[in-house]
Amino acid sequence: MALYTEDQKRILKTLYPNDFEDYDIILRTLDKVIEKEVLPRAEEVDGEKIFPKEGMDTLFEEGLVSMSFPPEYGGLGLPYPVYIACMELVSKACASTSISLAIHSTVCEGLRLFASEELKKTWLLEKGLLEGRSLAAFALTEPGCGSDAGAIRTKARLEGDEYVIDGTKTFITNAGVADVYFVFALTDNGPTAFLVEADRPGLSIGKDIPKVGVKGTKTGEVIFEDCRIPSSNLVGTEGKGFKHAKEMLNRGRLTIGVLSVGIAQAALEKALRYSKERKAFGTPISSFQLTQEKFANMVTEINAARLLTYYAASLKEQGVPFASEAAQAKLFASEASVRACDNTIQVLGGYGYADEYDVHRHWRDAKLMTIGEGSSEILRLLIAHMALKAV
């Protein structure tokens, strides 16, 4: 078992004592698949900035993206924490792959929650979003606003039975490879969500945005100029766009949380292994207390992050409010992950800093997670507000 950890096993066994055996088989199988089809290419995906389509397709075929969706969408109705555990494995191997899938899955969730029956049927079934026959992207952020989502300027004006969209979105994951964009724009009634097919006239993709990490992902600008869509492409209700976005982001934070855990776990294991072999002053560096201190902190924080994330996921599964826990999980896991990856580079010293040992990739990937899908700052405000409201 290259990726699936004893810690994950224990959490799943605790959460699902009766069904654990099934989930264990699923994770062990996925471990094998990821080890053969995703892990070997991870370094190249990062180094050559390759969109990891093949690995993603294999994971779609396995049933990863549809697994927690209900059977009427071709899913297996498996509990959300099991999906989360699977995403931890993907992320441990290749963060670029996991985040491309995570964003896509967030859109699928949004459609399931808010879209009309017709849109759901078209995109979740006919066009096969859950099977990977189409890819989706989430387009909220603009050049002028990220955290300040209320300041979006993309407009959607109603003309007859069409909406006409004008505006620019940026930092959009899967830009240029997506078949459909989940777009937030202002109507007369306020922020609203729409589906815009990639081949709509008036939709163009700007330049790719080079980044320091998750280099395999496609990140770019999406430009709407007089882009017409039928009014039936409206998702949910006019004016409710931010409510929809919040719910989608709550779920997205569970995934980003576990992605951070996976990245950190990969880094931790590399550091542990290296420290046993590397000698300094005639002894393995694993025997040095200052190194052990780092390991103790990493192990504790990663486990805490994992437990918080799986716990938040189990709240979602139970159908109870989980927004604060999801924010806590994403906040803590992303920051712990950056610390863990930083420590790993430190433990490996020069070899951690150099490209050869494929270690700094983890730090570079982890750093995004404190920024996107709710920056650490925004999440702190959210958690504080919810705590104050509750008292």
Next chain:
Amino acid sequence: MKIIVCVKMVPDTTTKIVVAGNGKDIDRSGVEYVLNPYDEYAVEEALSIKERFSGSEVVILSLGPSESTKTIRTALAMGADRGVLLKAESTDPFVVAKALADEISSMDPGLVLLGKQAVDDDANQVGGLVAEFLGLPFVSSIIKLEISEDRAVAQREREGGYDVVEVPLPCVLSAQRGLNEPRYTTMKGIMMSKRKPIEEKEPILSESLLEVTSLHLPPPRSGGKIVGEGKEAVPELVRLLKEEAKIL
């Protein structure tokens, strides 16, 4: 066509083997058990034949402890239809083959497939013995197979090449690596496998002809040997690789 695939539960090949206290067995504690990799090729071939011949059935047959149901389930998750577990243990290929053949003879198969050997004992005997007990033709170590309703044409691997062998059905074939690329089990397959039946039987085993008297780990690896320097060392190196290491 009814296709029977015989499978064995074996320790994962990455297991660190420890000899048990009795000196004859491996210590089973902490060992991860998997479907024998050579049997996976057999299962995959059976499934691919099933896809070509509508109305076919793939039955997974295994002799082993009750934990072998997990191994059978892996094959069911790949797409096989049902399983039969003969709950018994034996390290004697003759005994295993006899029990399998007895069960198969009541099943009226169109084809019997299995891996050429199990990765724990590497005996490479059960296939041939089963065929002999059933009075069926046997082709070992197949790397390619063409099947019709009543014949099989198989490439049997041999040193430096292969034979092309044609046999009537039913027959017994043992799978070698390279026969196919086994499919991954999907999550759907795993969940659906729960609903596929596994019949458990308790066979009476025939008398053992083979007894394991002791089990040893191989001797520890010795250090490398410096053969010489430069071009002059090459003939001696080649000789050692041929005669001592036996890899040329």
